Amino acid sequence: MxxxxxxxxxxxxxxxxxxxxxxxxxxxxxxxxxxxxxxxxxxxxxxxxxxxxxxxxTKTDLIHAIVEMHMNQWLDVIEKSLAAEEVGPAFEAFFERAVLFNYLDRGMLEAVKGGMLNDDADLNACKCEALASTAKLIERAQAAGVLRQDLNADDIYALAAGVAESAHAAVREGLADPKDAHMRYMGVMLAGLRPVG
Amino acid sequence: MxxxxxxxxxxxxxxxxxxxxxxxxxxxxxxxxxxxxxxxxxxxxxxxxxxxxxxxxTKTDLIHAIVEMHMNQWLDVIEKSLAAEEVGPAFEAFFERAVLFNYLDRGMLEAVKGGMLNDDADLNACKCEALASTAKLIERAQAAGVLRQDLNADDIYALAAGVAESAHAAVREGLADPKDAHMRYMGVMLAGLRPVG
DNA sequence: CCATAACCGGAGCGTTCACTCCGTTTGTTG
DNA sequence: CAACAAACGGAGTGAACGCTCCGGTTATGG
The missing domain is CATH 1.10.10.60 (Homeodomain-like)
Incomplete structure (x- = not known):
């Protein structure tokens, strides 16, 4: 043996x-x-x-290793947000970090857009875990009346990616300083996320 | 001679x-x-x-020719929006078309993100003309009280690009039908664009 | 300190890309 | 219809890429 x-x-x-x-x-x-x-x-x-x-x-293996690293860091962020006390500010802070996460890292953004989280079993597990935890956060925010009812965890990430993209555009056009461009449209989006009525 | x-x-x-x-x-x-x-x-x-x-x-020349084509079509859209009677619905319809414009054409989106509109004199002229006309549309909407005061024409295009990106993400995650995904987050964004208070 | 396996660097391979060159074909004109 | 310029197509070129291979080097255990 x-x-x-x-x-x-x-x-x-x-x-x-x-x-x-x-x-x-x-x-x-x-x-x-x-x-x-x-x-x-x-x-x-x-x-x-x-x-x-x-x-x-392969180059893909290298990218997967880095993406997994980031996903684990992101899971920590979600856990910390779930541990926060006040639901409203916790959700807004979480959303800001989600936008920042998409804004800061070109590689990560491209990896997610390329569907890389679905190609690898480990990454997919991370993604599912993240979505499940995020769902809890969102349900709390909705129950507290600070978030529209018609959005789920996937929607929130899609919107965060969009805001990050808008921020990149703002930098490109010289409207915003790269250091805080991710905040430029935060007010607009947070207003849009609040329940209607 | x-x-x-x-x-x-x-x-x-x-x-x-x-x-x-x-x-x-x-x-x-x-x-x-x-x-x-x-x-x-x-x-x-x-x-x-x-x-x-x-x-x-060069390949760039080919791309420029196509981008210029699209820019001219887009200038028509702006002119038509400026000719509309009711300011509120006109602005919302314009914003929808802007999102659709970014959503439908991967090449155009990449060209704009790559800063191609600044590389070429003709394209830059189109861009400036579009921004000037769009500014009129926006000022009217703001004067009518249907749009936040702290946004200019560049901001509107940055936000439209972001919504289009979110729509692509929604399609990727199977949340939306590719045919009408650009509408999925329109409600959220239009709510965010309305004046605060 | 030595033997050995693990590890190293970078030359080289096959592929893909934008782009060029030139012998051949074709539309136009008188 | 003939003669010519204009236009054609695709083989060929060089650069960049991901990836392999292997002769030389070095950390490590006895």
Whole structure:
């Protein structure tokens, strides 16, 4: 009986390289979108492309790893929002963070728009968990009378992505400072989200 | 004294090919975005790539021609909206068309997001004319008390693009039928656009 | 300190893209 | 209808991309 999946700890330099690649790729995708080349990432990380592909056999694998990282961070955000006391401000703060999440990271935005969360089993699990938790948050807000009844968790994310896109447009046209452009249309959208009547 | 820019009328088949290329490219970019290859467009138009490049020396030139076409159509829409009688419904109908305009054409959306309207003098002129006319429409709506005061023409287009993006997200998640997805968040946005108080 | 396996870098491969070049075909004109 | 310029099409070019391969290097356990 050999040990089939012993998976001994990797060499120290290898582990360091893997972390550095993830770090650099995250930054590169955030600023330049997913079309940043693998060679460029390897160069910035100070490794050869061979090393990169040993850790992530395809570019898609690398992207998936980073997206999963972000999804886990996002799950934390949702949990913290669920723990908040006042329902109304909690929902508004949550929505702001959702817009910011979509606004700050070009790569993540492109990954979600490309349907990447449905391609991978792990990512899909994250997505489902996020949607379930978000649904709770939304139901509370609706029960408290601070959110329209005709919207579900998917709608909220779709709208957040839209506001982020509007913010990008505002930056492009010189209407807003990139630092706080995500807030430019927050007032409009929050007004639209309140119950009618 | 020779005639330096006589520009004699092109051959009949050449004119036909040029029109067919524009037609096919328009459809291809609308459905597939700007990354559709030039070879693919030539194939669908039933011409060689040489013929395509003789009419449009670069891919960018072809895109510019199509974008200009759409901008002229859009200028007509604005003029018609300005001619309408009732200010409130006119503005809402205009905003719906703006969302639809961004929703229906992937290529156009990408071109605008890529800042293409600023790269070319003709396109920039169209853009400026559109913004000026739209500003009139907006000022009337604001004067009639049906639109927030803190938004200008650029803002309205940024918001319309955002709603279109949200609609695409809704289609992706299976929330809406592609045929009328652009209407899914219209109620939310129009509520947000009304003056506060 | 040495043997060895794990790890490294980057040259090279196959593909795709925008774009060019040129021998052939075709519409036009007198 | 003939002769010519205009237009055609598609093979070919160079650059960029994701990815593979392998001879050299280095961390690590005994």
């Amino acid at each position: 050999t040990e089939p999946a012993a998976a001994r700890r990797p060499r120290a330099d290898a582990a360091r390289n893997r972390e550095r690649i993830l770090e650099v790729a995250n930054e590169a995708f955030r600023e330049g979108g997913l079309e940043v080349s693998v060679a460029e990432i390897a160069r910035r990380a100070g490794v050869g492309s061979g090393t990169l592909f040993r850790n992530f056999p | 020779t005639e330096p820019a006589a520009a004699r009328r092109p051959r009949a088949d050449a004119a036909r090919n040029r029109e067919r290329i524009l037609e096919v490219a328009n459809e291809a970019f609308r459905e597939g975005g700007l990354e559709v290859s030039v070879a693919e467009i030539a194939r669908r138009a039933g011409v060689g790539s040489g013929t395509l490049f003789r009419n449009f020396p």
